[in-house]
Amino acid sequence: MKKLINDPADVVPEALRGLAAAHPELRVDHEDRVVLRADAPVQGKVGLVSGGGSGHEPMHAGFVGMGMLDAACAGEVFTSPVPDQVVAATRGVDGGAGVLHVVKNYTGDVMNFEMAAELVSAESDTEVIAVVTDDDVAVQDSLYTAGRRGVGVTVLVEKLAGAAAEEGRPLAEVADVAKRVNATGRSMGMALTSCTVPAAGRPTFDLPDDEMEIGIGIHGEPGRRRVPVAPAREIAEMLVEPILADLDMTGGDGVIAFVNGMGGTPLLELYLMYAEVVAVLEKAGVGIARNLVGSYMTSLDMAGCSVTLLRADDELLRLWDAPVRTPSLRWGA
Amino acid sequence: MTVVDAAALTAWVREFARLVHEQRDTLTQLDSAIGDADHGANLDRGMTAAVAALEATPPDDPAAALKTVATTLIKTVGGASGPLYGTFFLRAAGALDVGTDPTHHGRALAAALRAGYDGVIARGKAERGDKTMLDALGPACDAFDEALAAGKALDEALGAAAEAAAQGRDATEPLIARKGRASYLGERSAGHLDPGAASAALLVEAAATALAGRG
Numbered sequence: 001m002k003k004l005i006n007d008p009a010d011v012v013p014e015a016l017r018g019l020a021a022a023h024p025e026l027r028v029d030h031e032d033r034v035v036l037r038a039d040a041p042v043q044g045k046v047g048l049v050s051g052g053g054s055g056h057e058p059m060h061a062g063f064v065g066m067g068m069l070d071a072a073c074a075g076e077v078f079t080s081p082v083p084d085q086v087v088a089a090t091r092g093v094d095g096g097a098g099v100l101h102v103v104k105n106y107t108g109d110v111m112n113f114e115m116a117a118e119l120v121s122a123e124s125d126t127e128v129i130a131v132v133t134d135d136d137v138a139v140q141d142s143l144y145t146a147g148r149r150g151v152g153v154t155v156l157v158e159k160l161a162g163a164a165a166e167e168g169r170p171l172a173e174v175a176d177v178a179k180r181v182n183a184t185g186r187s188m189g190m191a192l193t194s195c196t197v198p199a200a201g202r203p204t205f206d207l208p209d210d211e212m213e214i215g216i217g218i219h220g221e222p223g224r225r226r227v228p229v230a231p232a233r234e235i236a237e238m239l240v241e242p243i244l245a246d247l248d249m250t251g252g253d254g255v256i257a258f259v260n261g262m263g264g265t266p267l268l269e270l271y272l273m274y275a276e277v278v279a280v281l282e283k284a285g286v287g288i289a290r291n292l293v294g295s296y297m298t299s300l301d302m303a304g305c306s307v308t309l310l311r312a313d314d315e316l317l318r319l320w321d322a323p324v325r326t327p328s329l330r331w332g333a
Numbered sequence: 334m335t336v337v338d339a340a341a342l343t344a345w346v347r348e349f350a351r352l353v354h355e356q357r358d359t360l361t362q363l364d365s366a367i368g369d370a371d372h373g374a375n376l377d378r379g380m381t382a383a384v385a386a387l388e389a390t391p392p393d394d395p396a397a398a399l400k401t402v403a404t405t406l407i408k409t410v411g412g413a414s415g416p417l418y419g420t421f422f423l424r425a426a427g428a429l430d431v432g433t434d435p436t437h438h439g440r441a442l443a444a445a446l447r448a449g450y451d452g453v454i455a456r457g458k459a460e461r462g463d464k465t466m467l468d469a470l471g472p473a474c475d476a477f478d479e480a481l482a483a484g485k486a487l488d489e490a491l492g493a494a495a496e497a498a499a500q501g502r503d504a505t506e507p508l509i510a511r512k513g514r515a516s517y518l519g520e521r522s523a524g525h526l527d528p529g530a531a532s533a534a535l536l537v538e539a540a541a542t543a544l545a546g547r548g
Contacts, residue, residue: 053411076378078369079412107513108413111456115407115416138517145516199374204365219369221514222521 001201003301008198012054012074019061023327026064032088033081035061036071040093046165046174047071047093050102050158051086052109053078055197056218059155059297062328068162069102069326077197077300078219080108086116090128098127098171100178102157104150105134129171131178133157135187135308137246138215138224149217152260152308153185155296159329163322177319181310186243189306190235191216191223193264195299214238216306218262218299232269236276239307244284249311254289256320257281258308263298265305270294273305281309290320296328336438336487336547337431342398343387349539350380353532363528367515372414372528379410379418399426399445413513414529417453417466424452439487443477446494450474457512464510464522466529473498473537491541498537502530 005011013030020028027036034051041047050060051073060072070093073081090099099120103113110132117128133150140148161178169177191213194203197220204220207213212230213223230238249255259274261267274293281288289312297306310316323333353360353376360373383405392398399422407419428448431441450470454460461471476497480490503526510522513529 075411076371076375078371079375079410080415082408082411082415084408106413107457108411108415111413111416112411140519145519146512146514149517197370200361200365200370204370217514217517219514220365221367221369221517224517224519224521 001196001198003196003198005198008201011198012076015054015057016074019327026061026327029088029092032085033074034071034085034089034092035064035074036089036092037064037066040070041095042070043095044097045095045168046097046171047090047095047099048102048158048162048165048174049073049086049089049093049099050154051075051081051089052104052106053080053219055195055300056297058328060158063155063158063326065324065326065330066333067166067322067324067326068158068329077199080106080112083112083116083119086113087119090116090120090126091124094126098129100161100165100171100174101128101130102154102161102178103130103132104154105132105147106149107146127171129175131157131161131175131182133182135182135185136217137186137188137242138217151189151218152187152258152297152306153182153310155260155292156185156256156258156308156310157181159324160316160319162324163319166322181316184247185308185310186247187306187308188239188242189216189218189262189304190214190239191262191299191302191304192229193303195220195263195302197300212304216262216302216304218297220299220302232273232276233279236273236280236307240277240280240284240309243307243309244286247311249286249309250284253312253314253317254287255281256290256292256310256312256316257288258292258310260297260306260308261295262302262304262306263295264301264303265295267294270305277307289317336435337395337442337544339392339395339398341544341547342395343392344543345540346380346387346398346402347384348543349536350384352535352539353377353380356535360528360532363526363531366525367510367518367522368528369514371412372532375410375412376414376418376532379406379415382409395431396426396429399423399429413457414532417457417529420452420456421449421470425449439481439490442487443474443481443490446477447474459512462508463512464505464508464515464527464530465512466527466533468505468508468527469498469501469530469533469537472501488541488545488547491537491544495534495538495541498534502526502534505530
């Protein structure tokens with residue numbers, strides 16, 4: 001394993017020190033490993049809290065700031081934060097209008113955020129609503145699985161619900177925006193290589209040079225099938241078609257198309273993939289209203305990408321265009 | 334002689350921490366196959382912290398020992414295993430009523446383990462056969478109860494529980510996971526031991542080792 005680290009056990013706290021040094025506009029609580037807007041709590045505004053295992057940077061701490069998250073909790077690598085962290089974040093962003101938890105659908109994340117919400121409600125009258133994202137069409141949603149995973153749509157939920165909160169809308173409405181985004185967004189990912197968890201020291205799974213995993217998650221968990229490496233054109237079809245089969249994206253005001261890098265894939269290839277995704281969508285009669293291309297939700301050093309499509313409407317497009325000022329997503333401000 | 338006291342349960346926790354540390358890489362390897370390669374590291378971190386907490390503030394009674402472990406795991410582990418193991422120890426602590434009669438200690442411990450097991454079911458919304466830690470804990474609770482009902486001594490009953498837990502762990506290999514990250518693999522989760530069942534078997538094995546010679 002070759003990584004820019006000191007001790008594998010210190011990766012998360014040391015990265016938070018660097019984040020704090022690079023972004024004085026954020027406030028980093030090193031003890032609880034919570035990253036907050038420096039002006040939190042914003043009085044009268046719904047607070048948005050997210051968090052999850054580290055290793056997906058820039059998600060979530062890179063999305064803390066005006067128009068997006070108020071706080072992010074950093075767990076150990078690929079391990080959800082503990083309830084105390086979420087409680088600290090929730091208290092830190094409570095400006096009197098309630099707090100929205102944005103939780104990705106993983107067993108650990110859901111349990112830790114649930115326990116935190118129970119603790120907050122036992123100790124205060126802060127209103128907390130949790131929205132769980134579960135947009136990964138690679139996972140069969142049934143009684144026999146933990147349900148679909150929360151992946152790319154989470155970034156879109158944080159942007160769009162964050163914009164709604166910034167407008168001063170009440171908690172129930174902000175939560176509705178988040179739920180609507182999750183209900184109308186779908187994702188599918190793939191990997192060319194495994195990632196290497198610092199504490200494990202070697203790749204999580206073996207993937208031969210001539211094979212790829214389709215339907216990958218963001219934690220190095222193997223995908224649903226392993227196939228020979230194919231040209232980008234075919235990979236775009238393998239990712240987009242299951243999404244369109246799961247949810248009709250035609251009609252309406254077009255989609256927000258998000259091509260996301262997994263951490264080890266250069267932007268050159270992501271733009272190439274975006275062109276292929278555009279071609280597949282054109283053929284399917286799906287219009288693109290907005291797009292996002294880049295590595296926003298990564299899986300450490302994994303090479304690969306995911307595609308997220310969100311069926312947009314006027315309101316969601318307006319919220320998408322609203323100003324945002326965070327370390328990793330900023331426009332209009 | 335006092336059978337289930339704070340010292341005995343502290344010894345159990347220490348032995349579990351030792352086994353987890355020793356088998357940390359094995360647990361992580363099992364988790365690499367069907368999960369996300371962090372189970373050994375996370376549980377090792379949590380149990381190391383739990384032992385340190387017991388040393389910093391030695392508990393007065395056995396339930397307090399279990400409660401310290403619970404709150405430490407919930408604070409330090411994260412993931413799914415933090416809330417699940419934390420809930421196990423928290424519910425066990427709440428149910429542990431050793432009373433004054435040492436001959437009842439075996440049954441008191443069995444009731445506590447059963448309460449912990451029920452807590453894991455409630456927190457994880459899982460059941461036996463889902464390829465989780467319940468597949469080791471469930472058979473262990475059953476075997477423990479049966480051995481005590483048959484008049485076996487506490488340590489002998491715990492030995493039977495450890496054996497049942499190990500069998501339950503081994504029986505997870507052909508199962509298709511229905512909970513947790515392994516469930517994303519569908520049929521590809523078959524053919525691997527469940528890492529949670531493996532660590533839960535260590536928990537029961539540690540109890541049998543630490544309480545050997547008692548009762």
